Amino acid sequence: MTTTLLNNGLRIPSVGLGVYKASPEDTYKTVLAALKAGYRHIDTAAFYQNEPDVGRAIKESGIPRSEIWVTTKLHIGEMRNPTEAFNKSLERLGTGYIDLYLIHAPIQGRRLQAWKEMEVIYQEGKAKSIGVSNFNIAHLEELINSSTVVPAVNQIELNPFLQHVDITEFCKSKGIVVQAYSPLTKARKLDDPTLVEVSTGLGKTPAQVLIKWGLQKGYVTLPKTVNPTRLVENISVFDWTISAEDMKKLDALECNFxxxxxxxxxxxxxxxxxxxxxxxVIHNFVA
Ligand SMILES: NC(=O)c1ccc[n+]([C@@H]2O[C@H](COP(=O)([O-])OP(=O)(O)OC[C@H]3O[C@@H](n4cnc5c(N)ncnc54)[C@H](OP(=O)(O)O)[C@@H]3O)[C@@H](O)[C@H]2O)c1
Structure with a gap:
C-alpha cells in the first residue's frame, strides 16, 4: 500500500475502503476481510450508521491501531454541535482517536463555526487531521481566509467521467490532498467502451483502471465493495501503470457524470x- 503525504506531515494510505451503504453486518465482515487483505484505511461517516461495525472489526483484526487510518465525517444534521457529534462518533468507533475528521458537506451558515470547533479537536489531538468534503473553490477560499488550519484533504466525487479539474488544481496549489469518492462511478460506467478498451489492453478490470487513474492523478481513492473477491481486485493496483496515451483517452471521458x-x-x-x-431541504433541516 502506498501512502500520500498530508500538509500536517502525516501519511495517509492511498487507497481506502469506502463503506457507504454497507449494512452493519456487511461492514463488520468486509472491514475485517479488508484488513486481512492489506487495506489500512477505512472511510466511514456518522451518516452511514456503521461506525460501531468499523470499530469492532478494527479491534478484532488484531492489527495495531496505529497502523490503521480511520476517517469519519460530521453529519450534516449535527453541524451546530460538532464537538458533541465528534465525541459520539469517537465513542461509536471506539478507536481512541480519529485519523481524519471531515465536514461532510459545505452547509451555508454552519461550516465556518463547525471548522473552528474542529480546529480545537485537532489541536487537542483527538483527530490527527481535519478536512472537508464536497467543497468548491469558493467554499475553500472562505474557509482558508478565516481560519488557522488549512484542510488536510478535500473529499469530492472524482473519476474520469467527473474530473472537477478546477477544484483539484486549486487544492494542489494550496497543499490540500484530494480524495476521490465514488471512484468506480457506483459501477454505472464500468461498461464504457473506452474504459473497456483501455482495461483489456492492460489486462486489468475496468474497476482497477478507474482506481489506478485516480492514483496516477495523485488522489487518495476510496472504492467501496462488500464483495471479498472485488476487495482484493481493488487493491491489486500497485505493480503496473497506465500509459500517458491511455491516461489521455480516460481524461477525454469527462461528461459531468x-x-x-x-x-x-x-x-x-x-x-x-x-x-x-x-x-x-438540507438547510431547513440543519437550521
Ligand atoms: N463525502 C461524500 O459525500 C461521499 C459520497 C459518496 C461516497 N463517499 C465515499 O466514497 C466511497 C466510494 O463511493 P461509492 O460507495 O459511492 O461508490 P464506488 O466505490 O464508486 O462504487 C461502489 C459500487 O461498485 C461496485 N464495485 C466495487 N468494486 C467493484 C469491482 N471491482 N467490479 C465491479 N463492481 C465493483 C460495488 O458493489 P459491491 O459492493 O457489490 O462490490 C458498488 O455497487 C463510499 O463508500 C464512501 O466511503 C463519500
Whole structure:
C-alpha cells in the first residue's frame, strides 16, 4: 500500500475502503476481510450508521491501531454541535482517536463555526487531521481566509467521467490532498467502451483502471465493495501503470457524470433546480 503525504506531515494510505451503504453486518465482515487483505484505511461517516461495525472489526483484526487510518465525517444534521457529534462518533468507533475528521458537506451558515470547533479537536489531538468534503473553490477560499488550519484533504466525487479539474488544481496549489469518492462511478460506467478498451489492453478490470487513474492523478481513492473477491481486485493496483496515451483517452471521458449529489455546486450559478431543492431541504433541516 502506498501512502500520500498530508500538509500536517502525516501519511495517509492511498487507497481506502469506502463503506457507504454497507449494512452493519456487511461492514463488520468486509472491514475485517479488508484488513486481512492489506487495506489500512477505512472511510466511514456518522451518516452511514456503521461506525460501531468499523470499530469492532478494527479491534478484532488484531492489527495495531496505529497502523490503521480511520476517517469519519460530521453529519450534516449535527453541524451546530460538532464537538458533541465528534465525541459520539469517537465513542461509536471506539478507536481512541480519529485519523481524519471531515465536514461532510459545505452547509451555508454552519461550516465556518463547525471548522473552528474542529480546529480545537485537532489541536487537542483527538483527530490527527481535519478536512472537508464536497467543497468548491469558493467554499475553500472562505474557509482558508478565516481560519488557522488549512484542510488536510478535500473529499469530492472524482473519476474520469467527473474530473472537477478546477477544484483539484486549486487544492494542489494550496497543499490540500484530494480524495476521490465514488471512484468506480457506483459501477454505472464500468461498461464504457473506452474504459473497456483501455482495461483489456492492460489486462486489468475496468474497476482497477478507474482506481489506478485516480492514483496516477495523485488522489487518495476510496472504492467501496462488500464483495471479498472485488476487495482484493481493488487493491491489486500497485505493480503496473497506465500509459500517458491511455491516461489521455480516460481524461477525454469527462461528461459531468454525477451519481448522487453534488454539493460542490451549492451556492453557485451552475446549481440545478434539483440540487437547489436538495440544498434548501438540507438547510431547513440543519437550521
Ligand atoms: N463525502 C461524500 O459525500 C461521499 C459520497 C459518496 C461516497 N463517499 C465515499 O466514497 C466511497 C466510494 O463511493 P461509492 O460507495 O459511492 O461508490 P464506488 O466505490 O464508486 O462504487 C461502489 C459500487 O461498485 C461496485 N464495485 C466495487 N468494486 C467493484 C469491482 N471491482 N467490479 C465491479 N463492481 C465493483 C460495488 O458493489 P459491491 O459492493 O457489490 O462490490 C458498488 O455497487 C463510499 O463508500 C464512501 O466511503 C463519500
Amino acid at each position: 454525477v451519481t448522487e449529489w453534488d454539493p460542490t455546486q451549492w451556492g453557485t450559478k451552475n446549481e440545478t433546480w434539483g440540487q437547489w431543492a436538495i440544498e434548501k
